Amino acid sequence: MTTITRAEPVTRTPYVGRAVDRIDGTAKATGQARFAAEHHYPGLAHAALVHSTVARGRITAIDASAARAVPGVIEVLTHENAPAMKPLGKGGPIDLSAMASGTNVDYLATDEVHWNGQPVAVVVAETPETARYAAGLVKVTYQELPSVVDFAAELPNAVPLKNSMIMEHNAEKGDAESALAAAPVSVDLTFTTPPLNHNAIEPHTTTAVWDGDKLTVHEPSQCIAFLRKHLAKRFGVPEPDIRVLSPYVGGGFGGKGSVWPGTLLAVLAARATGRPVRLVLTREGVYRTVGGRTPSTQRVALGADEQGRLTALIHTSVARTSRIGGAPEPITSASRHLYAAPNILLRESGITLDLLSPTFMRAPGEAIGTFALESAVDELAWKLGMDPIELRLANLPERDPVGGQQLTRRTLRQAYTKGAELFGWRRRDPRAGAMRDGRLLVGMGVATAYHPAMILPASVTVRLHADGTVVVRCGMQEMGMGAATAQAQIAADELGVPLESVRVEYGDSDLPDGPMAGGSVQTASVAAGVIAACAKVKKEVLALARRVPGSPLRGHRLDDLHARDSGLHHAGGGQTYADILTAAGRDHVEAAIKSGMLGFVLRTLRDRRRYVKAATAVHFCEVRVDPDTMEVRVARWLSAFDAGRIVNAKTAASQMRGGVVMGIGLALSEQTLVDPRNGRIVNPSLSEYHVPVHADIPRIEVHDVGVPDPTMPLGVVGIGEVGITGVAAAVANAVRHATGKRVGDLPITLDKLL
Numbered sequence: 001m002t003t004i005t006r007a008e009p010v011t012r013t014p015y016v017g018r019a020v021d022r023i024d025g026t027a028k029a030t031g032q033a034r035f036a037a038e039h040h041y042p043g044l045a046h047a048a049l050v051h052s053t054v055a056r057g058r059i060t061a062i063d064a065s066a067a068r069a070v071p072g073v074i075e076v077l078t079h080e081n082a083p084a085m086k087p088l089g090k091g092g093p094i095d096l097s098a099m100a101s102g103t104n105v106d107y108l109a110t111d112e113v114h115w116n117g118q119p120v121a122v123v124v125a126e127t128p129e130t131a132r133y134a135a136g137l138v139k140v141t142y143q144e145l146p147s148v149v150d151f152a153a154e155l156p157n158a159v160p161l162k163n164s165m166i167m168e169h170n171a172e173k174g175d176a177e178s179a180l181a182a183a184p185v186s187v188d189l190t191f192t193t194p195p196l197n198h199n200a201i202e203p204h205t206t207t208a209v210w211d212g213d214k215l216t217v218h219e220p221s222q223c224i225a226f227l228r229k230h231l232a233k234r235f236g237v238p239e240p241d242i243r244v245l246s247p248y249v250g251g252g253f254g255g256k257g258s259v260w261p262g263t264l265l266a267v268l269a270a271r272a273t274g275r276p277v278r279l280v281l282t283r284e285g286v287y288r289t290v291g292g293r294t295p296s297t298q299r300v301a302l303g304a305d306e307q308g309r310l311t312a313l314i315h316t317s318v319a320r321t322s323r324i325g326g327a328p329e330p331i332t333s334a335s336r337h338l339y340a341a342p343n344i345l346l347r348e349s350g351i352t353l354d355l356l357s358p359t360f361m362r363a364p365g366e367a368i369g370t371f372a373l374e375s376a377v378d379e380l381a382w383k384l385g386m387d388p389i390e391l392r393l394a395n396l397p398e399r400d401p402v403g404g405q406q407l408t409r410r411t412l413r414q415a416y417t418k419g420a421e422l423f424g425w426r427r428r429d430p431r432a433g434a435m436r437d438g439r440l441l442v443g444m445g446v447a448t449a450y451h452p453a454m455i456l457p458a459s460v461t462v463r464l465h466a467d468g469t470v471v472v473r474c475g476m477q478e479m480g481m482g483a484a485t486a487q488a489q490i491a492a493d494e495l496g497v498p499l500e501s502v503r504v505e506y507g508d509s510d511l512p513d514g515p516m517a518g519g520s521v522q523t524a525s526v527a528a529g530v531i532a533a534c535a536k537v538k539k540e541v542l543a544l545a546r547r548v549p550g551s552p553l554r555g556h557r558l559d560d561l562h563a564r565d566s567g568l569h570h571a572g573g574g575q576t577y578a579d580i581l582t583a584a585g586r587d588h589v590e591a592a593i594k595s596g597m598l599g600f601v602l603r604t605l606r607d608r609r610r611y612v613k614a615a616t617a618v619h620f621c622e623v624r625v626d627p628d629t630m631e632v633r634v635a636r637w638l639s640a641f642d643a644g645r646i647v648n649a650k651t652a653a654s655q656m657r658g659g660v661v662m663g664i665g666l667a668l669s670e671q672t673l674v675d676p677r678n679g680r681i682v683n684p685s686l687s688e689y690h691v692p693v694h695a696d697i698p699r700i701e702v703h704d705v706g707v708p709d710p711t712m713p714l715g716v717v718g719i720g721e722v723g724i725t726g727v728a729a730a731v732a733n734a735v736r737h738a739t740g741k742r743v744g745d746l747p748i749t750l751d752k753l754l
């Protein structure tokens with residue numbers, strides 16, 4: 001176990017790589033951190049949503065008289081009286097975030113219903129209780145229209161997805177079907193995964209305050225820059241007149257990466273009533289108005305020679321979007337990069353349903369794609385009578401299997417070898433059902449985790465004060481993963497100052513635009529800006545020093561100098577920042593790095609042609625299965641991971657563990673149940689949608705076997721999502737070992753094993 005009991009004393013650099021306590025930890029642990037729904041305004045009113053009860057149709061009548069009659073109700077907004085919002089339009093980053101939420105629906109401007117649960121009215125009242133009570137009194141009648149809501153029934157109508165610049169859905173190398181047919185050993189398996197919903201502890205909330213035509217919004221968001229753009233378009237207000245504040249986010253996981261109707265309706269309600277309005281979604285409200293993960297049906301077929309060398313790899317998938325939008329998940333993404341098969345066929349298709357659009361959720365694509373791929377690889381190992389680790393090691397690629405690009409680093413061999421040793425893989429009896437712990441069946445499973453490494457543009461300013469303190473500013477998001485702490489560590493190292501003298505400002509749209517906290521991109525993206533800004537600051541400081549007669553830095557170039565002890569130094573001497581700035585009569589030095597979208601896109605495309613880079617891991621899982629009830633319990637877990645250079649050993653380990661916990665939910669318990677008759681989610685609560693709790697999770701050991709990525713800023717690769725990938729397969733493979741049964745249909749509930 002990466003032993004992280006407490007942070008080392010923060011008195012020496014470098015900070016990067018160390019286990020540093022989160023700088024926002026004290027504020028959160030002591031309750032001083034004010035989350036989005038904890039900001040009070042005089043005259044604050046509260047909103048509640050009325051959800052449609054049909055999947056598709058038109059509202060024929062709304063009777064809000066009973067709701068309006070409730071004392072304390074300020075207004076009931078429906079399509080009959082709500083002010084109009086402007087259409088979102090198209091183009092640029094708006095498309096990127098809108099593609100995952102379908103927010104171009106004209107909420108409350110139309111009588112059309114697009115999904116079961118769509119908000120059809122908003123009640124604004126003096127208290128949240130009054131608003132919710134009155135919302136229950138609004139009577140809506142509909143003319144229902146035919147709807148398509150049953151994913152399984154629509155499988156025959158799946159439409160092939162086309163490759164786009166953002167997402168590649170298809171690939172073909174050689175003739176995989178013929179190679180499969182000719183292979184001496186093969187498997188051809190079908191996998192299904194259910195729809196899933198977001199369940200961040202903090203539900204989605206919006207507090208909207210208009211001051212004339214200026215708007216302030218408090219909302220937990222994974223992308224405040226996008227949110228501000230959306231609001232500017234929808235409400236016809238220039239971006240600078242909108243301020244989005246999101247310093248604390250109580251969990252995002254992809255669910256707070258897009259703009260959902262509650263946000264727009266809270267802002268609309270505030271404008272219509274002239275009052276500051278807060279909307280806090282109920283748990284049910286989150287299920288009804290915030291998208292989740294698509295269900296999937298997948299086929300993985302593998303052909304191999306007798307030595308276990310792959311000759312064919314086929315992975316096809318069907319996912320869903322919605323008639324109002326939604327992002328198709330790149331389900332076959334990992335299958336493109338992990339195995340050196342000479343013949344590869346990857347195909348993704350989509351089904352369009354009359355449901356709320358699906359969205360980003362916990363490694364979209366890879367989380368469920370690796371379940372299918374890594375289950376199939378395991379099954380092939382059974383057929384070959386080969387150890388599943390040996391099989392994988394026999395098929396590691398030298399270059400990218402499909403594109404032929406250079407792999408910037410690939411440490412899976414080390415991860416498998418080291419992980420197997422630490423986990424005690426040798427103790428595994430290769431026969432199914434042969435290991436016991438008392439009366440319980442014991443199973444050991446292994447699987448590969450994969451998530452691509454990406455970055456997005458991030459603008460950053462760094463200011464160095466004469467008193468030696470540093471302020472890093474970036475409108476990035478801190479959802480509890482340690483984003484701000486990591487950047488403080490990096491800035492402290494770059495400038496050679498103590499960590500406690502660095503303050504990081506984030507979560508405010510008035511700051512320079514940060515990237516989305518999604519796709520595991522944030523740490524590396526912001527690091528690039530922080531490093532560049534610090535370099536500019538040091539350059540300016542040196543320029544100031546050179547002007548001071550007698551400065552020991554005169555005649556030196558930045559390359560010769562070392563930033564340490566709050567100053568610039570060389571072998572023969574140095575000077576503190578405080579001395580330099582004071583001598584120069586300066587209060588501070590500031591540098592800004594502005595990263596634009598165009599240059600970024602060009603660099604990304606060039607980079608993609610040359611390199612394939614990713615975070616990878618190997619998960620080792622041991623389960624206990626009750627032979628009578630077939631209840632599965634995860635008993636031991638170990639993950640050996642490579643996420644490039646680790647900035648903070650403590651928060652990185654937590655990210656990995658969090659991913660494993662989410663993966664165990666995916667494997668064993670989570671599923672959204674949709675009524676196939678009317679598209680209504682029937683289990684919109686934590687009592688019926690089962691996320692893992694402490695009692696379900698064993699100690700999770702995590703080991704860093706990584707090396708810095710030579711093509712990423714500081715060698716950093718995002719670690720936010722890789723942890724969940726591969727987990728469901730590791731569990732399924734352990735269950736297969738314990739019971740002899742291959743379950744390809746998630747979640748692995750006991751009925752599927754009996």
Ligand code: MOS
Pocket residue numbers: 222252253254255257360361362363364517518519520
């Ligand atoms: Mo993530 S699912 O990119 O927030």
